[in-house]
Amino acid sequence: MQEIKYFAPSDVNQALKILDSIKGDKRILAGGTDLVITLREKKINPETIIDLKNTQNLAYIKQENGSIKIGAMTTFTGIVESELIKRRVIVLHESCNSIGSPQIRNWGTIGGNIINAAPAADSVPALMVLDATVKLESVSGIREFKVQDILQGINKTNLHENEILTEISFEMPSKNTVTGFRKLGRRAALSIARISIACLVEVESNTKRCRNVKIALGAVAKNPIRATSAERVLIEKDISPKLIDECVEVISEIAVENIGNRPSLPFKRQSVKGISRELLTRLYNEIEQKRRR
Numbered sequence: 001m002q003e004i005k006y007f008a009p010s011d012v013n014q015a016l017k018i019l020d021s022i023k024g025d026k027r028i029l030a031g032g033t034d035l036v037i038t039l040r041e042k043k044i045n046p047e048t049i050i051d052l053k054n055t056q057n058l059a060y061i062k063q064e065n066g067s068i069k070i071g072a073m074t075t076f077t078g079i080v081e082s083e084l085i086k087r088r089v090i091v092l093h094e095s096c097n098s099i100g101s102p103q104i105r106n107w108g109t110i111g112g113n114i115i116n117a118a119p120a121a122d123s124v125p126a127l128m129v130l131d132a133t134v135k136l137e138s139v140s141g142i143r144e145f146k147v148q149d150i151l152q153g154i155n156k157t158n159l160h161e162n163e164i165l166t167e168i169s170f171e172m173p174s175k176n177t178v179t180g181f182r183k184l185g186r187r188a189a190l191s192i193a194r195i196s197i198a199c200l201v202e203v204e205s206n207t208k209r210c211r212n213v214k215i216a217l218g219a220v221a222k223n224p225i226r227a228t229s230a231e232r233v234l235i236e237k238d239i240s241p242k243l244i245d246e247c248v249e250v251i252s253e254i255a256v257e258n259i260g261n262r263p264s265l266p267f268k269r270q271s272v273k274g275i276s277r278e279l280l281t282r283l284y285n286e287i288e289q290k291r292r293r
Helices: 012-021 037-038 076-080 083-088 090-097 102-107 112-115 123-129 230-233 241-259 265-293
Strands: 005-007 026-029 048-051 060-066 066-071 133-138 139-146 164-171 177-185 193-203 209-219
Touching: 012 133, 012 164, 026 037, 066 083, 066 241, 076 090, 076 102, 083 090, 083 133, 090 123, 090 177, 090 193, 112 123, 112 164, 123 177, 123 193, 123 209, 139 193, 177 265, 193 265, 209 230, 209 241, 230 241, 241 265
Parallel strands: 005 048, 026 048
Antiparallel strands: 060 066, 066 164, 133 139, 133 164, 177 193, 193 209
C-alpha cells in the first residue's frame, strides 16, 4: 500500500495553493462520510489528501442583502439547528434533517454532499428549487454556477482539479413562499433515499395563484433533476386539489422516463406519486392557512 500525503491547511488560501501545487491523484476531505468509506473499501487510492476540517471561515450561515450564504464546510447539523433556516427555508431544513444518523449529520457537510454528485444526495433537490449558486475557488479566481450545472453524472462534476467549492448562496424565499422536502427510503432516516422530492411554491399576495413553482426529484436519474413540465402545470394557476392531482401524474411520468426499464420502476412509479401528493397537499394547506391569517 502506497503512502498517502496528508495536508490540513488552516485557511482557504493555503488550501488552494497546496491543491494547485500538487500533481497526481489528490482528494479533498470535507466531512469524510463518503470519502473515508471509499478509502476503507479500497475503491480509490489517492496519492494526496487535503483535509479542510481545520480551514477557517468555511462553516457559516448568514443573511446578506436579501440572500442566504452557507459555507461549504457547514455541517448538516449546523443547517438543521439554524433558526434562520428553520424559519425561512423549510425545504433545506427538512432535507438536511433527513440525512443519515445524528453522527453523519454532525460530520457530513453540504459542500461535500454536492461535490459527491450522488443520485440520492438529499440536499441537492432542495438547493435546486432554491435556485442556489455555488462558488468554486482556485488560485486563478472564482467561478459560479447553479447547483445543477456542475453535476455531470454519478460522482462527476465540472469542478477543475485545482478548485474548491467554498460557498452556496440563494435568494431568501419571500413570505408568500412555502417549501418542503419529502423522501422515501428503505429504513427511515438512516437510509439512502430511494426517491425524493423538493418543492417551492410562491403565490401572489392573499391568493392561491402560483407565481413561481420549482420541483426537483432525487434518485430517479444520475443526478437530481428539475421537473419543469410538472412546474408548468401549476404556474399562473390557482393551486387546488384537482391541479395537484394533475401535477402528480406529470411528476410520475418524469420519474418513469428517467428511471427507464429497471426493476425498481413499478415501486418508484407509485412511490413518487405518494410522496409528491403528500408534499404538495401539505404546501397547499399551508397556503390556505396563510390566506386566513
